[in-house]
Amino acid sequence: MSTYLIKAGRVVDPATTTDLVGDVLIADGTISEVGAGLEDKDAEVIDATGAVVAPGLVDMHTHLREPGREDEETIATASAGAAAGGYTAICAMPNTDPVQDSAAIVEKVWALGRETNLVEVVPAGALSKGLKGEQMADLGEMANSYAKVRLFTDDGRGVQDALFARRAMEYLNAFDAIYAEHCEVEALAAGGQMHEGERSYKLGLRGIPSEAEELMAARDIALAKLTGCRLHLLHISTAGTIELVRRAKAEGVAVTAEATPHHFTLTDAALEGYDPMTKVNPPLRAESDRAAVIEGLADGTIDAIATDHAPHATEEKDQEFSYAPPGLLGLETALALTLTELVEPGHLSVAQAIERLSSAPSRILGLDGQGTLEPGSPAHLVVFDPAARWTVDPGAFRSKSRNTPFAGRTLTGRVSHTFFHGRPTVRDSEVVTEALV
Numbered sequence: 001m002s003t004y005l006i007k008a009g010r011v012v013d014p015a016t017t018t019d020l021v022g023d024v025l026i027a028d029g030t031i032s033e034v035g036a037g038l039e040d041k042d043a044e045v046i047d048a049t050g051a052v053v054a055p056g057l058v059d060m061h062t063h064l065r066e067p068g069r070e071d072e073e074t075i076a077t078a079s080a081g082a083a084a085g086g087y088t089a090i091c092a093m094p095n096t097d098p099v100q101d102s103a104a105i106v107e108k109v110w111a112l113g114r115e116t117n118l119v120e121v122v123p124a125g126a127l128s129k130g131l132k133g134e135q136m137a138d139l140g141e142m143a144n145s146y147a148k149v150r151l152f153t154d155d156g157r158g159v160q161d162a163l164f165a166r167r168a169m170e171y172l173n174a175f176d177a178i179y180a181e182h183c184e185v186e187a188l189a190a191g192g193q194m195h196e197g198e199r200s201y202k203l204g205l206r207g208i209p210s211e212a213e214e215l216m217a218a219r220d221i222a223l224a225k226l227t228g229c230r231l232h233l234l235h236i237s238t239a240g241t242i243e244l245v246r247r248a249k250a251e252g253v254a255v256t257a258e259a260t261p262h263h264f265t266l267t268d269a270a271l272e273g274y275d276p277m278t279k280v281n282p283p284l285r286a287e288s289d290r291a292a293v294i295e296g297l298a299d300g301t302i303d304a305i306a307t308d309h310a311p312h313a314t315e316e317k318d319q320e321f322s323y324a325p326p327g328l329l330g331l332e333t334a335l336a337l338t339l340t341e342l343v344e345p346g347h348l349s350v351a352q353a354i355e356r357l358s359s360a361p362s363r364i365l366g367l368d369g370q371g372t373l374e375p376g377s378p379a380h381l382v383v384f385d386p387a388a389r390w391t392v393d394p395g396a397f398r399s400k401s402r403n404t405p406f407a408g409r410t411l412t413g414r415v416s417h418t419f420f421h422g423r424p425t426v427r428d429s430e431v432v433t434e435a436l437v
């Protein structure tokens, strides 16, 4: 196996509290040494002067669309997009067709990820059979399968029945798994197209009130307290939800939360032109909510930045706003949006950004050897130029879909190399396709 010496980069690893200008030596697929002035005459040298060298990014929330909608995305194309974006692990959401609600399906997704071998594909399991919110899925069977499912969710829908939520938490508690919620009370959100507020009245679109998210977040926090189950709140988007999480954490409730790049970058002002690319669930919120998301990420109330990468076919997304499905791509823009919107303006340090994008999600998911540059760990890492400017061109995405509201936007920060198990999956900003075989 090849040996690589990444020279003279700024090595940032929150997991080992490392932040130094130095070198990383990769041998036999693992990180063999981190420090200044390393030498190895057999190694291929990668000059990282001016670049940041960090643990590979970990996305807690990715829709891979396979099985079922391979026309929109496959495990292979999502993995390639993830590698291009600096990721070395992605958590596959279960709302596929068939739904990831049994050991057979999660094992299939896991095996397809292994076959592609560009990132670690970590399948999440559904809480309910067919995501119907009625009968509990085979949670224990999925947890004990070789896919070792640790995160369970009906994402795409919130669990509407409080008793079902309680029972699922009690059950998951037995094997220290995570109950993850898409917080949305359907009775309040039904038919909604965008955030409810002044702008929804002005645009004449039906609104989704913040309370649709906050009521379910409050219920789940109460149930997590009751059951002792680990709770993870997906894509939180309102100032009220963030305050609930802040208080719950202060009380010692085992709750974690994630937010998406689009919720810290855009507001409902982006909907003025009725562009279906801006339609997403939860919806883009008010400026005060966007500011609260940034504050939550800065003070650690929000643990992780997750993409909610949601590919959609062009013919479905590109129609009248009210008919377009919600969701947008995230894997290939998340790091640059974080650097542009959070690090450049001084809200987060580079180390905090890496913590939210890599170390924290890896820790929450309990992934072995991800989210750290600790010598001896598998060499999963990213090298990026934090100052490089580039313009988002959806045509250049590795993802199979094109639905992004960021087309044409100039961002700061570009991935030059990604390593997965000590092998470059991205070299000089190009995905290494030989890695596919």
Ligand SMILES: [Zn+2]
Pocket (backbone or CB within 6 Å): 155, 156, 157, 182, 234, 235, 281, 282
């Ligand atoms: Zn969701």
Ligand SMILES: [Zn+2]
Pocket (backbone or CB within 6 Å): 061, 063, 093, 155, 156, 308
């Ligand atoms: Zn989702």
